Amino acid sequence: MDYFLTEEQQMIKEIAARIAQEKIKPVAxxxxxxxxxxxxxxxxxxxxxxxxxxxxEEYGGFGGGIFEMALVVEELSKAxxxxxxxxxxxxxxxxxxxxFGTDQQKQKYLPDIAAGTKLAAFxxxxxxxxxxxxxxxxxxxxxxxxxxxxxxxxxxxNGGEADVYTVIACTDRSKGARGFSAFIVEKGTPGFSFxxxxxxxxxxxxxxxxxxxxxxxxPKENLxxxxxxxxxxxxxxxDRTRPGVASQALGIAQGALDEALKYSQEREQxxxxxxxFQAVQHMLADMAIQIEAARALVYQTCRYIDGGAKSFSKxxxxxxxxxxxxxxxxxxxxxxxxxxxxxxxEYPVEKMMRDAKITQIYEGTNQIQRNVIALExxxxxxxx
Amino acid sequence: MNVIVCVKQVPGTNEVKMNxxxxxxxxxxxxxxxxxxDTYAIEEGARIKEETSGKATVLSMGIPSVxxxxxxxxxxxxxxxxxxxxxxxxxxxxxATSYALSMGIKKIGDYDLIICGKQAMDGDTAQVxxxxxxxxxIPHTTYVRKIEEIREGYIRCQRMTEDxxxxxxxxxxxxxxxxxxxxxxxxxxxxxxxxxxxTEVTVWTADDIGADKALCGLSGSPxxxxxxxxxxxxxxxxxxxxxxxxxxxxxxxxxxxMQFAIxxxxxx
Numbered sequence: 147m148d149y150f151l152t153e154e155q156q157m158i159k160e161i162a163a164r165i166a167q168e169k170i171k172p173v174a175x176x177x178x179x180x181x182x183x184x185x186x187x188x189x190x191x192x193x194x195x196x197x198x199x200x201x202x203e204e205y206g207g208f209g210g211g212i213f214e215m216a217l218v219v220e221e222l223s224k225a226x227x228x229x230x231x232x233x234x235x236x237x238x239x240x241x242x243x244x245x246f247g248t249d250q251q252k253q254k255y256l257p258d259i260a261a262g263t264k265l266a267a268f269x270x271x272x273x274x275x276x277x278x279x280x281x282x283x284x285x286x287x288x289x290x291x292x293x294x295x296x297x298x299x300x301x302x303x304n305g306g307e308a309d310v311y312t313v314i315a316c317t318d319r320s321k322g323a324r325g326f327s328a329f330i331v332e333k334g335t336p337g338f339s340f341x342x343x344x345x346x347x348x349x350x351x352x353x354x355x356x357x358x359x360x361x362x363x364x365p366k367e368n369l370x371x372x373x374x375x376x377x378x379x380x381x382x383x384x385d386r387t388r389p390g391v392a393s394q395a396l397g398i399a400q401g402a403l404d405e406a407l408k409y410s411q412e413r414e415q416x417x418x419x420x421x422x423f424q425a426v427q428h429m430l431a432d433m434a435i436q437i438e439a440a441r442a443l444v445y446q447t448c449r450y451i452d453g454g455a456k457s458f459s460k461x462x463x464x465x466x467x468x469x470x471x472x473x474x475x476x477x478x479x480x481x482x483x484x485x486x487x488x489x490x491x492e493y494p495v496e497k498m499m500r501d502a503k504i505t506q507i508y509e510g511t512n513q514i515q516r517n518v519i520a521l522e523x524x525x526x527x528x529x530x
Numbered sequence: 531m532n533v534i535v536c537v538k539q540v541p542g543t544n545e546v547k548m549n550x551x552x553x554x555x556x557x558x559x560x561x562x563x564x565x566x567x568d569t570y571a572i573e574e575g576a577r578i579k580e581e582t583s584g585k586a587t588v589l590s591m592g593i594p595s596v597x598x599x600x601x602x603x604x605x606x607x608x609x610x611x612x613x614x615x616x617x618x619x620x621x622x623x624x625x626a627t628s629y630a631l632s633m634g635i636k637k638i639g640d641y642d643l644i645i646c647g648k649q650a651m652d653g654d655t656a657q658v659x660x661x662x663x664x665x666x667x668i669p670h671t672t673y674v675r676k677i678e679e680i681r682e683g684y685i686r687c688q689r690m691t692e693d694x695x696x697x698x699x700x701x702x703x704x705x706x707x708x709x710x711x712x713x714x715x716x717x718x719x720x721x722x723x724x725x726x727x728x729t730e731v732t733v734w735t736a737d738d739i740g741a742d743k744a745l746c747g748l749s750g751s752p753x754x755x756x757x758x759x760x761x762x763x764x765x766x767x768x769x770x771x772x773x774x775x776x777x778x779x780x781x782x783x784x785x786x787x788m789q790f791a792i793x794x795x796x797x798x
Contacts, residue, residue: 157723164717195720208720 147438149445151217158214161194162221174226177351178497183307184229184351191218191233192262200237201244205256211452212386216393216444223397224404227501228351230397232265234390235303235352238509239266241383242312242328246371251330255310267308269299269357270380277514279314279380280323284359286315291366293329295359298341303508305355306340309333312383313357314376326376330368337362348500385459386451388466388509392444395466395473395505396437402473402480402498403433409484409493420483429483433476440469460522463515470505470512477502531582531642531680535575535608536589536631536662537568539596540652552748553755554621555652564599567647569606570708573715575645576607578680585609587638591619591630597731604729605722606715612638616735621748624653628661630746633739635666643685644705648673659707670705671698675712 151159169190177184191197200215201207208214215237222230240259243251243266258264275281284297295315299305311331318325331338341356371379407430410421420426447465451458477499481488488495506512542563547556564572572588579586588603590596591614600611614634622630635644644663649656656672663670675695676688683702688695690709718726736746744750770777770784785791 153727154724157720157727161718161720161723168717190717193719194717195722199720 147441149441154208154210155214155217158196158199158208158210159217159221162196162218163224165190165194165196166221166223166225170222170225170229174229174351174494175491175497177226178228179350179491181345181350181353183353184232187229188232188262188265197233197236197262198256198260201240201256201260202252205252206260207256208260211448212389213445213448213452216389216448219390220393220397220400220444223394224401226351227394227398227498227505228349230394231303231349231352232307234387234394235268236266236308237390238383238387239268239304239308239310239312241387242268242370242379243310243330245382245386246328246375246379247330250367251370255330259310264309265304265307266310266312267302267304267357268383269302269305269311269313271299271301272297273300277511279326279377282314282316282326284313284315285319286317286327286329288317288366289363292363293366293369295329295331295337295362295364297359299357299359301344301354301508302357303352303354305353305357306343307353311338311357312370312379313359314380315359317373317376321374323377324374326380327373328370328376328379329364330370331359331362331364335362335364347503348497349504381459384509385462388462388515389444389448389451391505391509392440392447392465392469395469395502396440396444398498398502398505399433399437399440399469399473399476402477402495402502403430403437405493405495405498406430406433406480406483406488409487413484413487426483429479433479436472436476440465440472444469460519463510463518463522466505466509467512467515467519470502473502473505474499531578531584531682532640533575533578533584533586534589534635534638534641534644535568535571535586535603536644536646536658537572537600537603538565538590538647538650538658539563539592539599540565540650548758552621553758562596562599564603565647565650565652567649567651567708567710569647569715570710570712571645571647572603572606572608573713574677574708575643576716577713578643578677579607579609582680584642587612587641589631589634589638590614591622591627591634594733597733600731601726601729602718604726605718607722611729611731613731613733614735614739615733616737616746618736618741618743618746621751622746623751623753624655624657624661625752626746626748626750628658628665629750630736630739630741631658632662632665633741634734635662637734637739642682642702643680644703646705646707648707648709656707659705663705666703666705668703668705669700670707671700672707674706674708677706677712 196218198207199210203209219230219234286293286295313329313331314326317327337360339358341358344354410426411419413420444465447461480495481499487493539562542561549556575586586608587610588608589612594615597613646659660670671689673690674687675690679686686699689698770780
């Protein structure tokens with residue numbers, strides 16, 4: 147399918163595809179098994195000018211939007227969904243600054259992120275605050291010219307590897323959802339350390355850590371937007387970056403189909419390649435149909451967002467749900483097509499199946515996404 | 531420091547078709563790529579240019595469509611691209627190619643170093659680099675695996691040999707041909723691709739570079755290809771299975787039965 151990408155988008159896709167196939171694919175299995183953070187790949191992405199595709203030109207980026215970011219994530223994820231996350235997780239951590247940062251904050255942080263010399267991370271989740279973000283325990287108290295942070299963030303992508311963290315903390319418990327605020331915290335700030343590094347089912351080349359704040363003092367200027375707007379910052383950021391997760395899922399699914407299709411033409415049983423059997427053909431066809439449908443939805447959602455839409459929670463949630471459910475189903479079928487070989491670690495689909503699972507869970511579980519979609523529909527109907 | 535990198539387009543497949551009359555490769559209609567060895571020359575040229583803030587020009591001789599390939603080299607560090615394209619160049623052997631390229635290089639002018647890949651993947655002659663140096667009357671070193679030092683008028687490099695390397699010093703300007711050990715070519719960057727899109731490839735004819743047509747193309751090529759063929763391998767082979775001991779025993783038996791060996795001790 148031709149999605150009529152612009153010439154620039156086509157270039158971005160081509161560069162990302164070459165990096166994925168030539169640089170990521172050969173190391174994906176090793177980095178997954180040993181849990182190696184892909185510093186070398188980040189350097190290649192930086193040298194290829196891809197780190198800033200979604201950052202404004204005046205801050206050293208390419209000036210693209212979520213679509214440009216999604217195209218990179220999709221291509222990288224075809225080779226490894228975990229390695230792609232060093233890039234995508236940085237996008238998640240950077241978007242709060244892009245969307246709500248002052249010119250001064252943008253000048254300070256965006257150029258290094260665009261150049262790929264700094265990575266970013268987003269800290270929202272805590273032990274008792276996942277889908278219910280109102281349960282956040284981390285606090286930020288203004289003391290003179292500084293905010294003092296205390297608390298622990300959990301399961302933070304790029305935690306420990308990133309240099310810039312956007313963190314949501316409670317500034318006024320009495321105000322409920324209006325009592326949270328967003329802050330920028332730099333690695334190396336006294337009182338800011340990293341806790342347990344998680345041992346995960348998939349995306350093992352991505353690091354997931356705790357962020358620990360113990361009387362961590364940050365300058366007042368590091369408040370993002372306004373006090374009390376932390377929840378808005380988080381929700382608006384996630385609405386915009388969900389197609390990023392969707393494109394990660396899309397890439398994983400496409401990577402799995404590519405492997406299964408190739409294998410089906412090599413593997414012979416009963417004197418024929420297994421691709422000549424209708425049972426296998428139908429599975430491959432179903433995988434392809436679902437992936438193409440997911441891609442059409444993800445791309446269109448990206449275009450809708452980048453086109454200046456005001457409200458897109460529903461569309462963004464739909465793209466994430468559909469693409470991630472597709473990735474799970476397609477990777478399971480890819481393992482099935484490849485049979486015993488598919489189950490073995492020497493073949494990449496075993497890893498892809500593990501990697502796919504997280505896309506149904508993080509940046510809002512697919513159940514929460516369905517709540518969002520339904521509530522938006524009900525709201526729309528009432529508004530008529 | 532100004533660098534000129536010479537590259538050749540080669541067929542991107544193993545199924546090369548030959549023109550039966552001239553016994554030369556048919557390049558039309560075949561997906562062309564830049565000779566893989568030349569990509570190391572491009573990378574080395576780009577690095578020298580970046581470190582010494584000079585200019586890097588890529589040069590090739592070929593059919594008009596080669597211009598598209600030369601454009602791609604802009605995305606990996608080249609600044610300008612020049613293509614020598616003229617019917618008069620058709621059928622050039624390595625001598626006529628060296629001559630045409632040398633005339634192109636004279637017209638580009640103001641260069642410190644010329645870099646070529648060690649050889650082309652299709653012809654495998656490895657003659658154009660040295661030939662070029664002779665035509666230009668400057669020194670050359672082949673099979674360079676590392677540049678130890680380069681500065682105004684001076685280069686010291688390592689020339690790879692079968693069992694080690696030689697360290698060679700030359701005055702500049704000079705020609706080097708490089709082996710793949712010298713570097714790891716970069717992937718194209720987004721800014722590079724944007725620049726490549728805007729770059730116009732300069733195309734020069736034989737007249738533009740003041741070339742003597744008698745020295746160009748088929749008429750300037752003393753090499754006549756009489757026949758090209760893939761050598762046939764009619765050797766039967768058989769894999770001997772089993773444990774190392776069984777394999778050794780079976781091999782010995784076969785050699786004995788074929789009278790390639792004599793038995794000096796009874797089998798146990």
